Structure formats: C-alpha cells, structure tokens
Amino acid sequence: MDYFSRLMLIRRTYRHVFTQFYLKFFFNGVGKKAIVFKQNILVFAKGITLGNNAILLPNSRIELLPRYAGVEFEPKLVLGDNSQIHPNCHITCADSIVIGNDVIVTSNVTITDIIHPHDDINIPINKTKLKTFPVKLGDQTYVYNNSVILPGTETGRHCVIAANSVVSGKYPDYCVIAGAPAKIIKKYNAESGLWEKV
Template sequence: MVFKIFWIIRYSLYSIFFKKAGFPGYLGSPIIILGMNKISIGKRVRIYPNVRLEVHGKDSAMIIEDNVGISQNVHITAGGNLVIKKSATILANTYITDIDHEYEDIDIPVLQQKMKVKKTEIGENCFIGMGVAIQAGTILGKQCIVGSNSVVRGIFPDYCVIAGTPAKIIKKYNFETKTWERVLY
C-alpha cells in the first residue's frame, strides 16, 4: 500500500498538465499519455500502472468521470470525444477507441490513410472484463457488464450483459423479477 502514496504524488504532479484533474485520485506509472491537456479526470479516479492514454486531433477530448477504476495495461485512444461515465470499472489488458483506420486504398499503408472517428461512450457503472476490445462506434448504456475477451462494437441498452466475439447481449436485467435473465438469440 505504500506504493499508492507515490501514485498519489504522481497524480498531483501530472494534474497541472491535464485539462481537469479531480481530487482525490491516483495514477500508477503510465506507459504514455498523449494530449494531456485534452484529458479531463473526475474525483476518486484510480488508474493503475502501464496505462496508455492518447488523445489525437485538435478538437478531441477524453473525459473520465468520477469514481472510475482503470486497471493495468489499459489502452484508451480518442480521436473525437470519448467519454467514460461515472463509476465505470475497466479491468486489465483492455483497449477502448473511437478511431477506425481507413484501408480502402491498397496503394497506401493503412496507418497513412485517414482515420474515421465514431462516437464511443462507456455508460455509468459499466463493468468491462479483462482483455476486452471496445471498438469505435460503441455506446454502452448504464450498468452494462462486458465479458472477458469480448470484441464489442455497436449500441447496447442499459442493464445488459454482453459477451463474445463479436459481442452480443446474453442477459438483460428484469426489473419486475429483479433478476438477470438469459436472452435467446
């Protein structure tokens, strides 16, 4: 637990470079943070080591709301306005982006082609399992649970469990019975 004192100190030092940095919070040793002045971080945000946060583009932003937990080895990249809403939990080895790369012109390397930016948002109180890939254009509603190693693209409603490659809704919360019910597809 002593190491977290260093994480708090690091967060305090880095906070002057972020667009917004709420307190308290902590930051483990990052791999890289690009576009710090375009990243807003709420209160009680916990970011573990080896995170990679990237904001590309003049009018882009990354917004991490209050009480978010981001585990180790997470890579989040924004080319538009990527939002992670309050109380979301993102487990290790996860990738979240709002950018797709063009690949149509076979005479130009993929990384030299234009980027397509699509709205991407992680809803309030979402739980993202280990090793998940959240692709551009994904919008998760409130309290979505995403199973480990899922590849997610699309718009998903509040209170659902999503899993698979490609990810699909496998359960929804039933407010009448107060249970999570399996969805047949």
C-alpha cells in the same frame, strides 16, 4: 500491516500527492483524490479529464491524437468519478471517449474511437486519414479482461462486458454483453428482479 501492504500504501500516497500537486497542471481537469500511476505511454494529457477518486493504474498506453495524417483533432477522454482503468490497457482517442461514473475497466482492455480506412491500396493503412466515432461507457459498467471496445460503441447504465468480448454498437441499460462479435446474453427484468437470458 505487512511489508507489502505498507509499500503499496506508500506508493499510492506518493502517486496521489504527485497527481494532485504536479500532474494536474498537464491534464484538462483532475478531480479530488484522483490518482495517476506511471504509464507506458501517455500522449496529450491536456485532453484528459479525471473525476473525483478516478484512478489510472500503471502501465497502460493512452494516446490522444491532436494531429494525424495532416488532420487536426480535438481529442477528449473523460474518466468519471470513482472509475478505474487497470494496468496494460490500450486507449486511442481522436474524438471522444467518455467513461462514466463508477466504471471499472480491467486489465488488457482496448478502447478506441478511430478507424484506419483501407480503401486506397496505394497508401499504407497507418498513413490514411482517420475516421472517428465517439465511444461512451455508461455509469456502473464493468469491462472484463481482454475486451475490445470498438469505435461508435455506447453502453447504458450498469452493463457487464464479458472477458474477451469484441464490442460494437449501442446497448441499453442493465445488460450483459459477451462474445466476438458481442451480443446481449442477459437483461435485467425490473418486474421480476432477476437477470434473464436473452
């Protein structure tokens, strides 16, 4: 094993021990072998539940908002078994973001369940009362780099979200979602065993 690989193994082992014997007391729940690396911002960790083998890789901005503009919230972020959030993601939650099992969220992805209304032009947009719409990513979903998952989005099982997509709405199992705004470009045909263009 080369020097770099040893260094990464030591770092991973340290973060695993640190997560299991210290950080878990600050989270809602931490599964076996879950690992949390150092984040840029981590707000209201007690609203976060990590499944077994879940990994939060370093340098993301993860903000759960228990209070905003004078309104109380009960934010919940769930990262399922064997799921990963890669570096430099931005997750903002005031209601519910549920990421299923075996989901990969790659680098620079944004996921949010909040909207800042801009109806009243006399109030700065960042000071208005939030509207929330829960987000759910189904098991085995893969979210590629630089995608934006907007409030109210739900994907089924084994979906692929292409890089740079802006995703809003509800999507069935076994589909490829791409574009800005995103749409389904492929679906899996169980009869032919093939992915077919839509």
